[in-house]
Amino acid sequence: MELVTGSTTLSRHHITTFQHSILEWFDHHGRKDLPWQQTPTSYRVWVSEIMLQQTQVSVVKNYYPNFMQHFPDITTLANAQQDEVLSLWSGLGYYSRARNLHKTAQIVRDECLGELPATLGELQALPGIGRSTAGAILSLAQQQPAAILDGNVKRVLARCFAIAGWPGKSSVLTQLWSLSEQLTSTVRPRDYNQAMMDLGAALCSRSKPDCRPCPLHRHCIACSQEQQHLYPGKKATKKLPHRHIKMLLIRDAAGRILLEKRPQTGIWAGLWSLPEATAERQAHTACHQLTGAQPQRIHTLEQRRHTFSHFHLHIQPVLMHLTKPAHRVMDSERLVWYKLDQLNSLGIAAPVMRLLKEIGEKT
Ligand code: SF4
Incomplete structure (x- = not known):
C-alpha cells in the first residue's frame, strides 16, 4: 500500500x-x-x-x-x-x-x-x-x-x-x-x-x-x-466558566425527599432533580414556598463539582428536616415526595442520584 x-x-x-x-x-x-x-x-x-x-x-x-x-x-x-x-x-x-x-x-x-x-x-x-x-x-x-x-x-x-x-x-x-x-x-x-x-x-x-x-x-x-x-489534532482548550447552586434536600417526617422536575430545556431537561435556592430565593423561603412548612433542622453538606462540556457546576447541598407534616400536597406534575429506596424508578441525573444515595446510606 x-x-x-x-x-x-x-x-x-x-x-x-x-x-x-x-x-x-x-x-x-x-x-x-x-x-x-x-x-x-x-x-x-x-x-x-x-x-x-x-x-x-x-x-x-x-x-x-x-x-x-x-x-x-x-x-x-x-x-x-x-x-x-x-x-x-x-x-x-x-x-x-x-x-x-x-x-x-x-x-x-x-x-x-x-x-x-x-x-x-x-x-x-x-x-x-x-x-x-x-x-x-x-x-x-x-x-x-x-x-x-x-x-x-x-x-x-x-x-x-x-x-x-x-x-x-x-x-x-x-x-x-x-x-x-x-x-x-x-x-x-x-x-x-x-x-x-x-x-x-x-x-x-x-x-x-x-x-x-x-x-x-x-x-x-x-x-x-x-x-x-x-493525530487526531486536539481542539483548542477553552477555560470553562463556573456556576454555583444550592440544592435543597428537603426531608419530611416520613423520610421522603422532595423532588422537582426540571424544565424540558436546559441541563438535565425533563429529569427529576432537587429544588434549588437562588440569590433571590433563599433556602428557608424556598422550603416554605414548596412545602408550606419551615425546616426544623438544617445541615450544609460538603460542596461537590460536576463538569459539563460548557461549564463547571458547583453544588452546595443543604439538608432540611421537616418534623411537622407539610401542608401542601406535592404529588403534582412538577413536584413529588419520594422515598430513597424507590428512586431507581425515576429518571434522575447521575450527580443528583449520587447525592441521594449518599444521604440514604447515612440515615
Ligand atoms: S496508529 Fe493506529 S492505525 Fe496506525 S498502526 Fe498504530 S494502531 Fe494501527
Whole structure:
C-alpha cells in the first residue's frame, strides 16, 4: 500500500489492500458477540448506536439488554411515557439522546408505519440521527455500503493518512468523510465498519496505540513517523466558566425527599432533580414556598463539582428536616415526595442520584 499525503483520492489498489487487511483482522479478532450484533435489526442497531455515543461499550453492555427488554420494538418505545424512558437511561448521561430516541420512535410510529427508513437522507432527517449513526444503521443492520465516522474511525483514519487538525473542524471532517466513503467495503460493509470501530477501540487507542499487532501498521503514516500522538489534532482548550447552586434536600417526617422536575430545556431537561435556592430565593423561603412548612433542622453538606462540556457546576447541598407534616400536597406534575429506596424508578441525573444515595446510606 502506498502512502498518500495531501490527497484524499485513493487508488483502487490502495482501497482493496486496506479493506483486505481490515477484514482479515476482523475475521480473527473482531467482536461478534455484542448484544446488538445478535439479530441486528435497524431498531436494535439504532438504540445501540445512540447509547454508544459518548459512552463506552462496557457500560452500554450493562444497559442495553434491560432497555431492549422493556422496549423490544419501536412502537413499544414510542408508546412509553418519557419518564419511563429516562429512568431506564439513568446513569448513561447525556439525556437528550434518550429524549430524541423517544421523539424519533413516535415520528416513526406515526409517519413511517413503525419502520425506520432505509435511506441516509430520511434517517438523518430524524431527531438525534446524524450522518455516522445513519451509516451505522444502514451498514450494520441492512448491509448497505454506507460510511461511518465515529470517534474510533476518525482516530484510525487521521493516523493512517496523517490528517492534521481537529476533526470537529469542517475542512478536517470533509477529508475524513471522503476517506471513509472511499474505503467502506461494498461487499462486506457490516464487517468492515465493525472492524474499523473494533480496531480503534482495541488497538488504536487515544493515548497508547498498540501498533505492532495492528493490521495497518506497515502502511500507517503516523506509525511510520512515530507521531501517533499528533493525530487526531486536539481542539483548542477553552477555560470553562463556573456556576454555583444550592440544592435543597428537603426531608419530611416520613423520610421522603422532595423532588422537582426540571424544565424540558436546559441541563438535565425533563429529569427529576432537587429544588434549588437562588440569590433571590433563599433556602428557608424556598422550603416554605414548596412545602408550606419551615425546616426544623438544617445541615450544609460538603460542596461537590460536576463538569459539563460548557461549564463547571458547583453544588452546595443543604439538608432540611421537616418534623411537622407539610401542608401542601406535592404529588403534582412538577413536584413529588419520594422515598430513597424507590428512586431507581425515576429518571434522575447521575450527580443528583449520587447525592441521594449518599444521604440514604447515612440515615
Ligand atoms: S498502526 Fe498504530 S496508529 Fe496506525 S492505525 Fe494501527 S494502531 Fe493506529
